[in-house]
Amino acid sequence: MNVTVFGLGFVGLTTALGFAHLGYKVYGADVDDARKKILRGGKLPFLEPHMDEILTAHLDKNFFVTDDVKAAVADSEIIFYCVGTPYGTDGSADLSYLFAAVDTTIDAVANEKFRVLVTKSTIPPSTTAEKIIPYVQKKCGEKNFAVANNPEFLREGHCWEDFIGADRIVIGTDDERARKILTELYAPMNVPIKCVTPSTGEFIKYLSNTLLATLISYSNEMSQIADTIGGIDVAEAFKILHMDKRWGNCSMTSYVYPGCGYGGYCLPKDTNALLAQSRVKGFEPPILKNVIATNDARPATIARRIVEGLDASAVVGILGLSFKPLSDDVRDTPAARIIREIFAAGYKNVVAYDPAANDEFAKHYPDLPIKIFDAAEKVYDAADVMAIVTAWDEFKKIPALGNKKIIDCRYMLRMRQ
Numbered sequence: 001m002n003v004t005v006f007g008l009g010f011v012g013l014t015t016a017l018g019f020a021h022l023g024y025k026v027y028g029a030d031v032d033d034a035r036k037k038i039l040r041g042g043k044l045p046f047l048e049p050h051m052d053e054i055l056t057a058h059l060d061k062n063f064f065v066t067d068d069v070k071a072a073v074a075d076s077e078i079i080f081y082c083v084g085t086p087y088g089t090d091g092s093a094d095l096s097y098l099f100a101a102v103d104t105t106i107d108a109v110a111n112e113k114f115r116v117l118v119t120k121s122t123i124p125p126s127t128t129a130e131k132i133i134p135y136v137q138k139k140c141g142e143k144n145f146a147v148a149n150n151p152e153f154l155r156e157g158h159c160w161e162d163f164i165g166a167d168r169i170v171i172g173t174d175d176e177r178a179r180k181i182l183t184e185l186y187a188p189m190n191v192p193i194k195c196v197t198p199s200t201g202e203f204i205k206y207l208s209n210t211l212l213a214t215l216i217s218y219s220n221e222m223s224q225i226a227d228t229i230g231g232i233d234v235a236e237a238f239k240i241l242h243m244d245k246r247w248g249n250c251s252m253t254s255y256v257y258p259g260c261g262y263g264g265y266c267l268p269k270d271t272n273a274l275l276a277q278s279r280v281k282g283f284e285p286p287i288l289k290n291v292i293a294t295n296d297a298r299p300a301t302i303a304r305r306i307v308e309g310l311d312a313s314a315v316v317g318i319l320g321l322s323f324k325p326l327s328d329d330v331r332d333t334p335a336a337r338i339i340r341e342i343f344a345a346g347y348k349n350v351v352a353y354d355p356a357a358n359d360e361f362a363k364h365y366p367d368l369p370i371k372i373f374d375a376a377e378k379v380y381d382a383a384d385v386m387a388i389v390t391a392w393d394e395f396k397k398i399p400a401l402g403n404k405k406i407i408d409c410r411y412m413l414r415m416r417q
């Protein structure tokens with residue numbers, strides 16, 4: 001069985017290398033020529049631990065970064081779509097990249113060989129049944145395709161371990177042949193494979209992400225209640241909460257902890273996409289709506305904490321720009337929202353540093369007039385007050401630099417040492 005993967009971002013590259021690692025021949029396609037050039041040179045286009053070694057091991061052996069999509073699709077039985085599904089109008093998911101890739105696939109082949117088209121991108125429940133299957137059926141004529149979805153649960157910063165050590169595989173399809181082929185594809189991973197209807201498969205991904213978002217918003221709201229009441233050691237309270245044996249020492253507790261609000265590519269867009277989809281179908285979900293509202297309000301709350309008592313000429317230091325440690329991803333990062341709030345409050349001098357995301361941040365947010373330094377110590381020297389906005393381990397050394405005020409927005413200096 002050969003595989004073609006459309007989209008070589010966090011999910012697509014991991015998927016392509018994962019199947020190459022399992023011994024399959026894998027073609028990787030992307031519309032971004034710069035990204036393909038970097039990959040062909042054996043480098044990663046983003047920061048992701050361990051993936052560079054895996055890329056080196058498989059590049060041009062059984063993983064091929066291709067421009068010849070036609071040949072790749074012709075030689076493959078399984079086509080994965082791992083393209084972006086960003087915010088569309090009213091928070092709904094923009095499916096245009098997905099349909100462009102589906103079009104490319106269908107246009108690429110003329111024969112009747114059976115192929116499975118698998119959406120790994122996160123798409124709202126009912127998209128496969130109501131949009132993709134009718135679209136493919138209408139466009140295909142005699143061509144022989146089945147459609148499935150296969151949501152991905154990996155976390156950035158842990159892409160490889162999460163893919164290769166997956167706890168479950170979800171296959172959403174009503175097509176028996178697709179189910180059989182995908183079950184066979186994943187069999188070497190030796191993990192539970194759950195075959196469900198297409199809409200159930202799509203829903204499970206949102207069930208997961210909206211729960212994580214809910215835990216985060218709950219924790220942030222609780223910390224705000226605690227701050228309002230006063231006299232409460234928030235970090236200690238959450239630390240003791242985690243000692244409840246019903247958590248079983250699980251890493252899920254990391255989502256039950258206050259911080260700067262959820263950010264990154266997935267939780268903000270996925271919570272909004274499910275809200276939009278639920279509304280379209282006729283239900284206004286109060287919890288989900290307020291999870292989003294709580295998160296949207298968090299950057300202003302954090303910014304107020306940072307600038308409290310400062311005069312307008314003060315220099316504010318921001319430590320951490322990526323949306324989480326071990327990642328250079330700055331998409332929807334809380335740091336950008338907090339910095340925007342600081343400027344909106346009238347402060348004009350902001351300096352910042354991130355161990356990995358300085359360049360990405362400058363590229364994504366050229367409108368934010370901040371000065372970015374290449375070391376945390378330089379931020380310390382320049383700033384009147386510092387805020388830890390991303391919980392990079394190296395920020396634990398900051399208190400040792402001197403007596404300047406540090407706002408630990410991630411509650412990491414006590415919790416994570």
Ligand SMILES: NC(=O)c1ccc[n+]([C@@H]2O[C@H](COP(=O)([O-])OP(=O)(O)OC[C@H]3O[C@@H](n4cnc5c(N)ncnc54)[C@H](O)[C@@H]3O)[C@@H](O)[C@H]2O)c1
Nearest residue numbers: 007009010011030031032083084085097101121122152156
């Ligand atoms: N990033 C995560 O942690 C994560 C986890 C699980 C699921 N997801 C979902 O997976 C999907 C991809 O996310 P990502 O973070 O990998 O995105 P990404 O932005 O890192 O990568 C998407 C890639 O698709 C490429 N692309 C766009 N249109 C294309 C086309 N027509 N043909 C070929 N390539 C095309 C882009 O150039 C880009 O390289 C999204 O739906 C996301 O919600 C992401």
